[in-house]
Amino acid sequence: MPHRRRWLAAACLSTVAAVLLATGSTLATPPRKASGHNAGPDVAVGAYLHYDSVGVDRMQELSRWLGGADLRAGHTYLPGDTWANIEGAPESLRSWARWRGARGDRLFVxxxxxxxxxxxxxxxxxxxELLRAGAQGRNDHHFRRLAERLVGLGVPDTVIVLGWEMNGFNYTHRCRPDPESWKRYWRHIVAAxxxxxxxxxxxxxAPNRGSDAIAWTTCYPGDDVVDIVGMDSYDQPPGESFADYVTQPYGLKHQVDFARxxxxxxxxxxxxLFRNGDNPEFMGDMLAWIADHRPLYHSITDYCPHGVWQCAQNPRSAGVFRDFLSTEHGRARSVRPAAGNLPGVHPGRG
Known part of the structure; x- marks a missing residue:
């Protein structure tokens, strides 16, 4: 996601707090039908709700809002400010580990x-310079410690989204300054x-959709050290429509074809959601794409301006999301986080 999203999330909190409790499910343009309509039992559905233990609690609340939809993908981030945090220092990992351990079919991302x-x-x-040092193995011990922490917490099967959005301009772990060193560095981390x-x-x-700063295929480190080909995709340029998002160079179709x-x-x-605001057409098309192509998991970013449950400024898109994923939509309760307990700015997300 674009680097500026942390500030956008903070800026919209006051607006959300004023209307969040009063907002329920709003009827919206229905999504395009996909084969089977829903994602299917082998696709783990999740949402980024908050980076710490609050996010764990909100998984159950979101499920209720969706009429009991089964949310099997728990998604959070390690802050990238210090090596201690990258090594797994945040105590909230314990809460996520307990959530993961409660059911054998869950994914911790x-x-x-x-x-x-x-x-x-x-x-x-x-x-x-930093990438070259990493490619020489100088940071291996940090990632070994992280692995030991995750194994010790009982989540040895964690899905690691390593160096996400590496094809962009903003993160220090970006690929463009030295793609060959970046790939060697990834390989060192995975080996450690x-x-x-x-x-x-x-x-x-998991690159950004589209070309961005560099073609993400240039950064691909090899089949032996990659298990999943992901993509972060928001309703924003490059591209004027969802069809553009699919067919553009290094877009959604390219990802699917490359992975295959x-x-x-x-x-x-x-x-x-993002630049185009409350866009139920995008929401329906993205959900249909997901249902048609059956990823291992998907996780909507659920805070303003991107989300649907914790962001009351997108009611039409929220209706599409809820209708598509609800298992008992007609009886679903309108449950939203209490005002004053809204998601904060994550110190390690972009």
Whole structure:
């Protein structure tokens, strides 16, 4: 997602707080029908709701709002400010581990930065130096510690979204300053984490949709160190319509075709609304695309301006999302987070 989204999320909180409790499900343009209509039992549905333990609590609330829809993908991020946090210091990991352990069919999805000061505005020349150091194995111990922490918490099968949106301009762990070193660095990280006894991690390579700063295929580190080909996709340029999002270079169709050619499942770790506001057509088309292409999991980014449940400024899109995913929509309760307990700014997300 674009780097500026943290500030957009904070800016809209006051608006949401004023109307959140009073807003229920709003009827919207129905989504285009997909084969089977829903995502199917093998597609894990989730949402990013908050980076700490609050996000765990809200999974159950969101499920109730969706009429009891089964949310099997729990998604959070490690802050990229310090190496200690990248090593898994946040205590909230315990809450996510308990959530994961409660049912055998759940997925715990964790975005992991590749470098500290990940949103620090580090210039390209310095990024290139940092990538070269990582490619020489100088940071392996940090990721070994993370792997040991996850195994120790009982989540050895975590889906690791490593170095997400690497094809963009903003994160320190971006690929463009030195793609070859970036790929070698990824390989070092995967080797370090796979070397920990008891691990069963899956590694998700998840660029932004489209060309962005560099073609994401240039950053692909190899089939032996990638398990899933993901994509973060928001309703924003490049592209004027969902058809553009599908057919543009390095867009949604390219992702699906690339993953198929490399024998990988696909995922959508982040997706949602953005530049075009409350857009039920995009919401329906994206849900239909997901249902047709059956990713391993998908996770909507659910805060303003991207979301549907925690963001009252998108009522028509919320209606589409709810209608599509509700298992008992006619009896679904309108449950929203209490005003004053809204999602905060995540220090490690872009």
């Amino acid at each position: 964790l975005n992991v930065p590749m470098l500290d000061h990940n949103e620090g505005g580090v210039p390209d020349a310095q990024v290139a 984490m796979r070397g920990v006894k008891g691990q069963r991690f899956r590694f998700d390579f 050619a490399h024998g990988k499942r696909i995922s959508y770790p982040e997706w949602g």
